[in-house]
Amino acid sequence: MIKVEGLTKRYARKIAVDNISFEVEKGQIVGFLGPNGAGKTTTMRVLTCFLPPTAGKASVAGFDVLEQPLEVKRRIGYLPETPPVYPEMEVQEYLEFVGRIKGVAKDQLAKRIAEVAEACAISDVRKTLIGKLSKGYRQRVGLAQAIIHNPDVLILDEPTAGLDPHQIIETRDLIKGLAARGDHTIILSTHILPEVEQTCERVIIIAKGKLVAMDTVANLTSRLRGAETVAVEVLAEESQAAAVQRKLEQVAGVSRVLANQHRDGKLNFMVESLEGRTIRPGLARAVIESGWNLNELHAVGLSLEEIFLQLTASPENTRQEEAVAATAAPVGESR
Amino acid sequence: MNTFTIARKELNSYFRSPIAYGVMAFFALIAGYFFYVAVVFFVRRGMESAMMGQSFPMDMGEMIIRPLFSNISVIGLFLIPMITMRLFAEEKRTGTIELLLTSPVSDLEIILGKWLGAMILYVAMLAISALSLSVLFVYGHPDWKPILVGYLGLLLQGGCLLAIGTFISNCTKNQIVAGVAGFAIMLLLWVLDWASSFGTTVTDRVISYLSVLQHFDTFSRGVLDSKDIVFYLSVIFVGLFLTARSMESLRWRA
Numbered sequence: 001m002i003k004v005e006g007l008t009k010r011y012a013r014k015i016a017v018d019n020i021s022f023e024v025e026k027g028q029i030v031g032f033l034g035p036n037g038a039g040k041t042t043t044m045r046v047l048t049c050f051l052p053p054t055a056g057k058a059s060v061a062g063f064d065v066l067e068q069p070l071e072v073k074r075r076i077g078y079l080p081e082t083p084p085v086y087p088e089m090e091v092q093e094y095l096e097f098v099g100r101i102k103g104v105a106k107d108q109l110a111k112r113i114a115e116v117a118e119a120c121a122i123s124d125v126r127k128t129l130i131g132k133l134s135k136g137y138r139q140r141v142g143l144a145q146a147i148i149h150n151p152d153v154l155i156l157d158e159p160t161a162g163l164d165p166h167q168i169i170e171t172r173d174l175i176k177g178l179a180a181r182g183d184h185t186i187i188l189s190t191h192i193l194p195e196v197e198q199t200c201e202r203v204i205i206i207a208k209g210k211l212v213a214m215d216t217v218a219n220l221t222s223r224l225r226g227a228e229t230v231a232v233e234v235l236a237e238e239s240q241a242a243a244v245q246r247k248l249e250q251v252a253g254v255s256r257v258l259a260n261q262h263r264d265g266k267l268n269f270m271v272e273s274l275e276g277r278t279i280r281p282g283l284a285r286a287v288i289e290s291g292w293n294l295n296e297l298h299a300v301g302l303s304l305e306e307i308f309l310q311l312t313a314s315p316e317n318t319r320q321e322e323a324v325a326a327t328a329a330p331v332g333e334s335r
Numbered sequence: 336m337n338t339f340t341i342a343r344k345e346l347n348s349y350f351r352s353p354i355a356y357g358v359m360a361f362f363a364l365i366a367g368y369f370f371y372v373a374v375v376f377f378v379r380r381g382m383e384s385a386m387m388g389q390s391f392p393m394d395m396g397e398m399i400i401r402p403l404f405s406n407i408s409v410i411g412l413f414l415i416p417m418i419t420m421r422l423f424a425e426e427k428r429t430g431t432i433e434l435l436l437t438s439p440v441s442d443l444e445i446i447l448g449k450w451l452g453a454m455i456l457y458v459a460m461l462a463i464s465a466l467s468l469s470v471l472f473v474y475g476h477p478d479w480k481p482i483l484v485g486y487l488g489l490l491l492q493g494g495c496l497l498a499i500g501t502f503i504s505n506c507t508k509n510q511i512v513a514g515v516a517g518f519a520i521m522l523l524l525w526v527l528d529w530a531s532s533f534g535t536t537v538t539d540r541v542i543s544y545l546s547v548l549q550h551f552d553t554f555s556r557g558v559l560d561s562k563d564i565v566f567y568l569s570v571i572f573v574g575l576f577l578t579a580r581s582m583e584s585l586r587w588r589a
Binding site for chain 2: 012048050051052070071073074076080081082085086087089093097098100101102145
């Protein structure tokens with residue numbers, strides 16, 4: 001459905017997207033993962049014909065973005081990072097306007113608006129000015145706009161950015177609902193890993209404009225989740241910190257223990273396991289059997305940054321990056 | 336078809352914001368004032384000629400309609416940047432331009448739609464002045480043909496200033512910048528005529544030919560000159576063409 005070959009986009013001073021190639025089959029949901037500035041938005045903008053590529057080819061449903069942009073645009077629904085809504089319009093009016101310029105047939109328009117308003121749960125605000133809607137509602141209006149012409153391909157740029165947790169769940173459900181009907185091919189970008197895990201079948205990871213990994217979610221996480229990191233908080237006097245640390249290091253499967261801030265009788269440690277070992281029960285037992293009180297114990301998920309470090313690190317500089325991560329971790333985890 | 340959809344949307348947002356009302360109210364005030372002054376002058380001249388026992392040639396066309404049209408054409412210079420400044424600048428700032436450019440609509444349709452929307456607001460504004468002129472028909476018998484020609488001239492002149500304003504609005508994402516730059520350029524196009532009015536060299540003639548207002552003079556006299564019509568139509572074309580180029584270049588640069 002979507003085919004990208006050697007796509008490169010160069011701005012005046014920097015390369016935003018550097019020689020990316022990938023393909024997306026019909027009906028798939030693909031997560032586009034990367035930190036801010038990685039080139040996600042640029043790639044999406046090329047696919048939606050908003051920006052022309054500097055080099056390489058991109059095509060949607062067999063139509064080239066440069067040769068037949070109108071055909072591509074007809075088949076694409078696009079939700080940019082900020083929903084492209086006119087605050088002075090009512091939701092109903094706005095959807096009518098978008099429906100018209102997207103080429104929805106006149107006799108179908110009213111029906112389509114009712115359908116997408118229902119699907120995006122905005123039926124109750126159809127007579128409200130968009131400027132008066134909350135961010136969550138605006139996002140949903142933006143989504144309604146993207147699907148009004150029933151496009152083959154849906155491109156969503158950070159659809160959950162800036163929403164509250166409630167709205168995030170609603171938006172995810174909405175996207176999953178669209179996907180479940182099977183007639184949309186969806187690309188969504190995000191920098192939040194769990195979001196991809198929950199909604200997407202395949203993941204494309206890009207960093208600094210380059211394609212880093214392209215795989216199914218299951219493959220990717222199992223590949224990356226070899227070792228786990230566990231945060232442990234023990235209630236004990238600070239004088240015992242060294243003793244606790246020694247004890248934790250002795251647990252089977254532990255590769256190393258890093259001491260974090262100790263405050264108010266709470267000792268914090270980050271414990272890393274060896275590849276493929278489960279260490280949480282062992283840690284809990286070690287602490288309790290030694291007579292200390294275990295206050296907290298939880299696995300620290302792999303953040304996107306860590307995944308990037310892992311995926312982009314070549315064997316020689318892995319050591320170095322681990323050292324950087326070790327010095328950075330206490331600051332990040334001290335909350 | 337898309338052009339009209341976009342024009343309607345533009346018109347809609349004009350009337351949802353204070354712009355349309357502000358522009359129209361300001362125009363009604365100034366144009367009304369000019370009309371009032373012209374009529375008072377006309378009446379006084381009429382009374383003077385009656386008191387002195389000799390009849391001046393009293394010509395409504397020459398004494399009321401012509402100055403009124405010239406004044407309106409100058410007012411246009413001030414108001415048109417206010418109409419055009421938001422056309423593209425606003426969409427670029429809020430990001431809605433992404434919606435237009437990723438919809439199956441050509442650049443030309445977007446530009447024409449926006450220009451047409453602005454044009455309709457301009458026509459609505461001009462219609463206010465027709466109210467004043469209709470008073471003349473109640474109390475006298477002015478010739479309607481020069482009035483029609485005058486309005487045609489205003490339409491053409493407005494169209495070409497709106498096209499220039501549309502282009503300027505496409506060059507920036509800041510409405511204020513678009514407004515000020517538009518105003519500066521329109522002022523320049525007006526003043527060009529003064530600077531060269533005494534010169535006779537080719538350069539002077541070319542410069543004064545470029546003055547937008549100078550071409551309106553024939554229309555305000557009620558004369559339909561194809562030379563001026565061609566000038567206005569070509570400026571409209573150039574303005575919209577530049578807008579299209581600027582949209583294109585934006586895409587390749589950004």
